[in-house]
Amino acid sequence: MRHLPSLRERSPVHGLERRRLGVLDVFAQSVSGAAPSAAMAATPVIVAASAGGATIVSFAVATVLALLVAACIGRFTRRMAAPGGLYSLTAQGLGPGAAFACGVASLLGYGLLCAAAVAGASTFLTVLLGGGRRVTVAAALVVGVVVVGLALRGVRVAARVVLLVETVAITVLVVVFALLLAGGSLPGPGDVPAAPDPGLSGIAAGVLPAVAAFIGFEIATSLGAEARRPFRTVPRAVGATAAVAGVLYLFAAYTQVVGFAGTPGGLAGQTEPVLVLASARGWSWIPTVLDLALSMSFFACAAATANALARVLFSLAREGVAPRALGRTHTRFRTPHVAITSSVPVAVAAFAVPVALGVPSWTVLVALLTLATAGFLVAYLLVCVAAPVFLRRIGELTWPAVATTAVIAPVLVVVLVAFLSGSPRAAVVLGATALLALGWYGWLRLRRRDTLDGIGVYDETVADDVLGRAA
């Protein structure tokens, strides 16, 4: 009998509530992270602006891309459970440097998505309540406090609340869209020339915002250590979220494209397509219901991303990359309470401060989402490249893993480049972040070489998990 490799007595991520969350709790996180109901209402018109008649094709392509990313992430999550999510996975394939880059990209992605979700929730609440900038700022603070409270109390409670909220929001959206679809297209001036074929470049341009609608779908990865059967639950939750979101987006895009089929310019000529469709039918109640559903969806997204953001910080802190204090856990709720209370307020401030200074809240929301998308794209790219390398390292490489990466990685590079060239401001901010990160990396490399080499902790098998070891 061979010698058993040395096992730790406790997991490096001890302190979190290990192996507690059921399938639904994990799934709820991912669905809320992607916030499909908000994207259903907002994204098709943006995609149509670039893709025109190929809007639906663009969404189909984006769905396939999301499923491929989910497949790459699944190669890891079927084999390891890490609260740090994507960056811990990257570390297993590409080593400390890439893992650090992915960690920064994840922090940027989750942090800004959390801020954007707070922004969305408070913006739509303001519309509902009526009121100006002050109401928006106050709403953002209230949303922030509730999100912190939920995150502190533990994922189980948060997941249930979030699942309920997101289910209601999605149901409302699906019903509204089904009603709009049943109404057929709006009457137009008669013979409308068919939308010009946008060609491949049009489809490609449309894929960009369509991909952005998916960001956050992999958020369940960060619950790896806390899921009951992580190696089964997490990959399934991520894959199912990509699929469900894809179907919802295709449905929403189809409804809106059909709705404006008879209108000159089609969907692309609209600014608020859903509201136009609704008011054309005389359904004045739809805007209110929609605003309520959207603010709920954004709230659920904020709660889910706060959990993920805190766990990435927690994990980095356990490794010594981020300040150690962030790696502490609450003794009773078993949540990374220091990471939660120090990160969510920053996210809220990222929205509330510019709004308080007079920037329109919608502008802030769009800017936050754009930057978050850039962060996610970098993280997805790194984790997809890491997947086959990781499999090779552990001696389990198969050709589908190589093929998936060969397809997805170049596409993600193109999408990222197109994204940055399309929004110069995002490129500048991202560049500045990269410089800061490089400085941080250099300092760690000089002063804390060991820390950096140990990046990517995960919920290791401990002595107690192995049969015959403890006895």
Place this chain on the structure above:
Amino acid sequence: MTGPPQDRPGESPGRQGGPPPFSGRQPRAVRSTLAVLEEVVAAGPGVTAKEISGALGLPPATTYRLLNLLVAEEYLVRLPDLRGFALGRRAARLALPAVTTLPTAARGVLEHLRGMVRWGVHLASFDGGQLRIVDPDPDHPPSDADLLARYPQVSALGRLLLAEQPDWRALVRDLRTFTAHTVASPDELTARLAEVTRDGLARQCGELRADRGCLAVAVRAPGDGRLVAGLALSGPAHRIADPDPELVEALRDHARRLEPLLA
């Protein structure tokens, strides 16, 4: 609030939503899965996927899929290098615990305690993560041994075992209700097990049979403190609710005397 069905521990994965129908191809998959399990046992902890695939002559992709399935179901675990495999704690459910004969000195300790109290005195072993009564009190026979082994959460002895687990759900099949007092909520059971760890005393009051209860303390190995056995007193439920401190002290004292004899 009742949890979603997934939250009920012990509901084995294949049973969620009814048993899936067998297709013509599956018997081979089942056979291969069992062969993979067997190979991990035979080769010992640390065996890699490549080695298993080579030894069994299975296509690598199939082997990886089966290994990931067994890891997902927790019959196997990946070792920290992520390459090697070992049997997980759940695999303990596949084996019958070995029969142990009790040393004469240990029997003597049990007889001494039985002579002191008028309650049932039982000794259980926890070999391989399973509860087995190794020395039942002949004058006060304990509940059905299979029932105790199957539902460790309703007996004081079983709670000793569960309190030692990183997650008790790994060993609990089904939170069945036997009497009005049976603890059937996962959160409440977690709280009870935390009490066991805190007090070093497990108890159960009319949860399996309304009129009986039991108290149990751990028998630990003198060297590393691991749990080897449990010593229990069973008696009238109302006496368990408020046990006599002298009785508990006698129980602890005899458990301590058993430690060098059983480990």
